[in-house]
Amino acid sequence: MRHRRYAQFLWAGRELLTHPGATLLMALSMGLLTTMMATGLLLSQALTATTSRLLDQGPDLVVRRVTPNGGQPISSQAADLALKIPGITEARPRIWGTVSTPQAAVTVVAADRDAIARLTITAAIQAPVRGEAVAGSGVHLPETDAHLVLHGTDTITVRITQRFPQETDLATHDLVMLHPDDARRLLGLALDEACDLALAVFHPDEAEALLPELARVFPWPVHIATRQETRKHYATAFGRRGGLAALLYIPAVIALALLTAAVIRQHIGSRSRVGLLKALGWTSRDIVGLQITKAAIVGLPAIAGGLMLAYALVYAPSQTWAGMLLLGWQETAPIMHLDAGFAAPVFLEVAGILLIPYLAAVLWSSLVQAASNPHDLLNRGN
Amino acid sequence: MPTGKHSPANNRPGLEPTPDSPRPSEPDRLPLDRLVPAGWLLGIALTVVSLCVLTLTYDTVRGVFPPPDQAAPVLHAIGLNELALVPSGRPARRPVLTPSPIDWRYGPVLPRQAPEVIPLLKTAPFDTPRAATP
Structure with a gap:
């Protein structure tokens, strides 16, 4: 057979x-x-x-001060206000934004203390000093030079001293990490100002329940973005x-x-x-x-x-x-x-x-x- | 001695086939009537299907035991809630409105920021509408 x-x-x-x-x-x-x-x-x-x-590794909530003219910087003390609400375990003022270079737009982020402590452990990245930067693998430089010109509210030139590993490309491909002072100067922020506030909550599933209380605790109108909204944004795209x-x-x-x-x-x-x-x-x-x-x-x-x-x-x-x-x-x-x-x-x-x-x-x-x-x-x- | 297809030896009358002579066989043209190549074809088919099953197994194992990922800890460290899937500066990159000195206007003649109501009312050269006369 x-x-x-x-x-x-x-x-x-x-x-x-x-x-x-x-x-x-x-x-x-x-x-x-x-x-x-x-x-x-x-x-x-x-x-x-x-x-x-x-996105599960990112913040649960992002609080941004808004006015009729758009977003406004927040004071770094706003983190203390947020931490008064039970259920919020971490509040991190963020300094970041999108600026242009002669080649393309890039995202810049300030290397705050938390970021450096974690990056040193996970990716062996050292904190950039003033005038230096850590760049992702997709940030192009002129061939003969390691300097990058960034045009924001002000124009600064930084030297790329380290690169993020290519394995982190999905997070860092066109990212430039700067010293906080350089980032503030580039984005037009005063010394104690930040762009927004990233919050971590104890129960991420219940983050939306905190929104009304969060909106009340700040003395100015805020826009609060949840992780679900971010997910929805990507899913829609x-x-x-x-x-x-x-x-x-x-x-x-x-x-x-x-x-x-x-x-x-x-x-x-x-x-x-x-x-x-x-x-x-x-x-x-x-x-x-x-x-x-x-x-x-x-x-x-x-x-x-x-x-x-x-x-x-x-x-x-x-x-x-x-x-x-x-x-x-x-x-x-x-x-x-x-x-x-x-x-x-x-x-x-x-x-x-x-x-x-x-x-x-x-x-x-x-x-x-x-x-x-x-x-x-x-x-x-x- | 030439032995090619058009050699004079092949034109000798003694080699002409006669109706009574047995038909010449076709040696080497169809070995085993294509059964050997068919075996090869079956082998290739089985190999490709087996490789596909192996790919599935590999994918399942990789899904259950994922390799160590470096992007997630780095994203946690820098604290951003956006990914570098789309180039910076594109609206699709921004899950929420990004604080940016980049000019997002669709056209250069548009105002840089939305005008506030009071200055607009003060500066605009409005004509007072006249009452309609009968």
Whole structure:
């Protein structure tokens, strides 16, 4: 029995090799279609999960002073006001903003005491002194010089003495960390002023319950952003891009329909061969088994190869194409170290979408042939 | 002695096939009637599918036991709530309004900040509407 089945596999392979060009084209089309569909799904899942995990490390709440003219700096003493509210465990005045360089805009952040204490342990980054800076891997410098000109409220020039590791690109790709005095000068802040206040709460899930109390404790109107809002911001951005990427599915579905039609046509074209096999004593079951085996020998490896290619595209160690193509980076893009563990549902989903219509088409046309009279098949085939 | 396809030896009348002579076989053209290449095809197919299963297993293991991540502790240290997924200066980069000296206006003729109501009322050259006469 086992030998018979092996012989059937071999015979199916032999039949496929009678038309090697058509077989190869069919496999390539299915593989590319699979890659196209799986890459988008895998990338969106991995980006959402990675973003969510990274944002969990950021502040629970961000308090910003607002006026009708926009944001205003806050006094560093505002942290003491926030800490009066039970449930708030940490209040950190932040000095940061977006400024321009001759090449591109960058995000600057002041190296406060907390930041340096943690960075020294985690990434071996030393505190920058005045006139020096730590930059991410995407901050470009003139070739002959290590100095970076930053244009903000004031213009300053700093020397890049350290770089953040490339593994931290998702957080630091175009980040410049400055001495607090340099950052204040650049952003136009007075000595005891900060841009906003980052808060940590004891129960992150209940952070929203603290919003009314927080709004009351400050003597000026504030805007409070929660982590949920930040997550929603990123989810919306990915959703919008994902929606655009979904437009690719329209040609993919058309291609799938064409492939199915090609399979049916191929089977109709092989009527005389099936008639001959039936005349030689092959049963209907043998005929259906042969056609299904043929379809599986082409379809399964093609889809498996396409899925592997999609996985490699998304999780390659130095993957930057997503940033370049989808997220607006031009000369340089952050290396995406994305979270894994989502391949199984995506693989099953894509394989199901492609295999079910393909195998259904094969099964239907095989059953029609198997049920026909060999004489008719031979006559019509000729 | 020349043995090529067009060599004179092949043109000798003695080598012409006659209707009664056995038909020449086709050696080496279709070894085992393509069954050996079919075996190779099956092997390749099985290998690709096995590699895909291995990829799935690798992904599952990486999901359960993730490698140490450096970005998360650094983000915790600098205390920012935005990621470098989009270039700085793009609106999509900012989860909340960023304090920035960068000019965010859509056009250079627009005011830098939203004008306040009182100065606007004082400076605007409004015409007093006349009462409609019958």
